[in-house]
Amino acid sequence: MxxxxxxxxxxxxxxxxxxxxxxxxxxxxxxxxxxxxxxxxxxxxxxxxxxxxxxxxxxxxxxxxxxxxxxxxxxxxxxxxxxxxxxxxxxxxxxxxxxxxxxxxxxxxxxxxxxxxxxxxxxxxxxxxxxxxxxxxxxxxxxxxxxxxxxxxxxxxxxxxxxxxxxxxxxxxxxxxxxxxxxxxxxxxxxxxxxxxxxxxxxxxxxxxxxxxxxxSDPLEEANDITQQLQPVMTLRSAIIALRELEEGEPVGYSGRWRAPRRSRIAVVACGYGDGYDRHARDGTPVLVNGQRCAIAGKVSMDMLTVDVTDVPDVAIGSEVVLWGRASNGEVLSVDEVARYCDTISYTLLTGVLPRAPRRYYGRFA
Missing domain, CATH: 3.20.20.10 (Alanine racemase)
Structure with missing residues (x-):
């Protein structure tokens, strides 16, 4: 699935x-x-x-x-x-x-x-x-x-x-x-x-x-001691479904907005604006791949997005990708940070996740 x-x-x-x-x-x-x-x-x-x-x-x-x-x-x-x-x-x-x-x-x-x-x-x-x-x-x-x-x-x-x-x-x-x-x-x-x-x-x-x-999500313009204690509730999680090797200067995605600044490895991730991920995400928008920070490269598509994983040596088909939330290694990517790269707020990202992305509940009260 x-x-x-x-x-x-x-x-x-x-x-x-x-x-x-x-x-x-x-x-x-x-x-x-x-x-x-x-x-x-x-x-x-x-x-x-x-x-x-x-x-x-x-x-x-x-x-x-x-x-x-x-x-x-x-x-x-x-x-x-x-x-x-x-x-x-x-x-x-x-x-x-x-x-x-x-x-x-x-x-x-x-x-x-x-x-x-x-x-x-x-x-x-x-x-x-x-x-x-x-x-x-x-x-x-x-x-x-x-x-x-x-x-x-x-x-x-x-x-x-x-x-x-x-x-x-x-x-x-x-x-x-x-x-x-x-x-x-x-x-x-x-x-x-x-x-x-x-x-x-x-x-x-x-x-x-x-x-x-x-x-x-932290709603304040500047975090304080209390907001730093907030814990992410939603983790939008996917996986790598394809990998491509690109030469320097080759484009990625619609309109070729992103071009490889060097010989690069690009991961294709099963998540797109058809799932509610914001199409306005800029090049450089962070994601976590195997718990390591990477960056979106190219425009978000309906069903997929592409990530520069050149500096992640152990990446493979099936590797975990966290769009926001907590990775399996405990690393956290704040939805607030992702929202800033999309020129929006966390409210729109969280409420925009469509039913196509199934909710999976866990914890003592799941």
Missing amino acids: RPLVADIDLDALRHNYQLACRCAPQSRTVAVIKADGYGHGALACAKALESQAPAFAVACIEEALTLREGGITQPVILLEGIFSADELPLVDTHGFWITVHSQWQVDALLAASPKKPIPVWLKVDSGMHRLGFAIDEAAAIWRQLSAAPSVASLHLMSHFASADSLDDGYFKQQMTRLQGLASELSAPLCLANSPATLAWPVAHGDWNRPGIMLYG
Whole structure:
């Protein structure tokens, strides 16, 4: 069978979740597993964390229903809320918690008659300017929801635009606005995403909601002592399927973008953009071959990519190739480093791995 596989280390996932909890011991930590667990498999990740996580968060009701159908009983928060009022009976039946960010959602909730009041997270736009009520209108909405029989517990939430940045000016502006509103309403807070969980204790609220850090990616512009403890959860692993000897000056791949600077040995690897590997990977993008760093040479194809292995003497057909993650010898290639060579971020690489690359789960909770 084709050797490409995405190995998912569920012990590493649990380690990263516990690290998030240790960052904010006074907070409860929601595990964000939207987008199919950032490409890792939402249900498998939820099963691995269900003994520890008090709640999970997803983007939409389809993702939440997948968890319920798989036996997950914890609260599941819909981070974008409902997309139409006719979702509310499902919210009621399955005990989901919802985010409310727009007036039409408020109106739908106030008009509903659920069997049980629904826990609500009121989203405030503190500066991201994406979803949420303006700061100056949030208090009135809060009081309206507080008096509604269809609403159970209320939390105040927002999202930071620049918690990952070394320049903390805008983050501090958002925090100041949120602290003032929370004080006025005596509201419990949920503010901290992964970067705020890792770097900004001032943002730790009643709940935190880390996402990308759970999967071993460092979201900060500059690593700190905590991010260096993150462990990679996904290893995208394949093998060499062909080897070629090239003379100096010979081209490789479409358009001949890469030309051999010397007599070179080129390995063909079973992985391409048809599997979700980024076609924008530049020449020099690192991979691990038998645990040794090598570099992509030439454009990524749909089913294959090519690697310069001239300096790896023991390479052979079947040799292990790690596109990111942990090699068999323990060497790690960070998905964050690969993403920089592709002019993107780890989120797009991890969520972009297609079903054609089967997930293989291991660890104590596989």
